[in-house]
Amino acid sequence: MTQVCLRNIELSYENTRVLSDVNLTIDAGQFCVFIGPSGCGKSSLLRLIAGLEPVSGGSIEIDGVVINDTPPAERNLAMVFQSYALYPHMTVFDNMAFGLQRKGLPGAEIDRRVAEASQILQLDALLARKPGVLSGGQRQRVAIGRAIVKQPKVFLFDEPLSNLDASLRAQTRFEIAKLHRKVASASMIYVTHDQVEAMTLAEQVVLLRPAAEARGGSSVAQVGTPMALYHHPANLFAARFIGSPGMNLFAATVATLADAAVVLDFEGQPCSALVTPAGLAPGQAVTLGIRPEHVVLGQGPWRATVIHIEALGELSHVHLKFSDQQPILVAKTQNEAIRVGDTLPFGFPPTALHLFDAEGMARRRLARV
Ligand SMILES: Nc1ncnc2c1ncn2[C@@H]1O[C@H](COP(=O)(O)OP(=O)(O)OP(=O)(O)O)[C@@H](O)[C@H]1O
Ligand SMILES: [Mg+2]
Incomplete structure (x- = not known):
């Protein structure tokens, strides 16, 4: 069980401040959704946690240990991107197995993990196919499967459903909710600008307020359960953002x-x-x-x-x-x-x-x- 803690996180690209004073705790096993308008720094915050970007200030802690300088591969996280980033020449099985093979895991263990992920995501019939002959939803499931087999402590999802049509989005949303129940010990941090995803998946919603309104870098406008944000928006920004049509x-x-x-x-x-x-x-x-x-x-x-x-x-x-x-x-x-x-x-x-x-x-x- 893993707790992720962000303390006074700052992020600047050259002269531009993107994130300012972000303080957050994501409890062990929690499904936490970062939401906010386009460009407010959601993906950046996820990349900081993944270690793909260094923080400009503040600290990231996992289970009380500062991991600011820990390389991505040693953070025990798995990230699922919006663009599935599958290897086109490899089968579904190999796409999922590749990372484990590179780590030198025994073949039987790899087979077991891929079989388990494939069963969770209903990919059994597709294991021998290549990504080119899969639908968008199936490709996204393979990308999620590749994260599952790593058995990470924390899953990071960056808008994983935004390339899918409405019905596939609803279906895959359901798959991700089921996945969270099945691997209840892993924390999930999920970025979206879709408030239906935030409301339906999150145990904790983190609403980011963009730089223009927060002056000098996005910061947290409100943190709470979906219903708390809906019924008790803490400020006008949250009141405007949550709900459709808006308040x-x-x-x-x-x-x-x-x-x-x-x-x-x-x-x-x-x-x-x-x-x-x-x-x-x-x-x-x-x-x-x-x-x-x-x-x-x-x-x-x-x-x-x-x-x-x-x-x-x-x-x-x-x-x-x-x-x-x-x-x-x-x-x-x-x-x-x-x-x-x-x-x-x-x-x-x-x-x-x-x-x-x-x-x-x-x-x-x-x-x-
Ligand atoms: N490598 C970079 N160099 C300079 N600026 C960057 C870099 N990456 C992101 N930015 C800027 O940082 C800000 C936040 O970007 P980010 O991608 O985190 O936003 P986002 O909330 O994920 O947006 P979206 O919902 O559109 O994906 C944007 O203004 C973006 O232009
Ligand atoms: Mg983004």
Whole structure:
């Protein structure tokens, strides 16, 4: 069982700071997903852990031992890349066996490990084939198999599913989740910018905030379980990033404070949010947030006009305009009778609201729908 610990990690390429002050613990056996927008340094962080890139500052520890200067081959990690990087002239079996043969493992042990990986990944019927005659999903499974046979303490995955079509992605996601259950002692660190992968696979999500917003290198915006990030985003960046469509965010003013609630003035009407009032004062400008699935259409103190509808089958995303000064409101609904041009009342349940102060930091929610 292996714990990975990152302390005050800094990474710069020449004059460009990519990562700043990254502190993280990935517990033994944990499935940890790094997520964040393109270019925020997710792959770089993975490469630092793998030893393919030196840190510019800070330390990487495995089970309490600093491994900053340990060569990649001695770190007991296995990395799976987005581009499968298989040897085209070798069979599936040889692709998986090659690294072990080079290490000089006995043939019987190699056969046993490849057979086990092949069984986990359902590659038995393909062992004699070459990569050129495999589908993308099958190739990706071989790349994962090559990592499994190494029996690493930590698996590193860099967007392993992004070359696959939607149904194969869902299927391979399932394979990776099963793999995690089977080799429960190995930690998995998985990079993606796909929040469905993050939400469905992770025990811990690490959301990275890109340099532009963090000034001088990406840093960690929030760490937590998928549900913690979804229901309790710590700041506006997390609120915007997690959820699809994203959280509705509107300008509001603090009207009055209660023990366990803040009453806002939102578009001239009182609007109560069940969040801790600490640090707020009447008259302050704040941002209120509500997820599209929590907007109540058909009743409430405000009125909006439907300007666009995206019907997805199981539900629709309804876009509504209610003010020139506020963004468009997006609501999820199963009501198929709503039409573009309709004017509807709408409301926000107090238990569904999020509240962010002028610095973009969330006030703790005291109840939730
Ligand atoms: N070898 C390098 N030299 C200089 N800059 C680099 C190098 N590798 C990466 N970068 C820069 O570092 C930043 C982070 O890159 P990285 O590949 O880690 O991002 P990412 O989060 O994995 O993005 P994506 O989701 O697109 O894969 C980017 O601005 C990139 O241009
Ligand atoms: Mg990347």
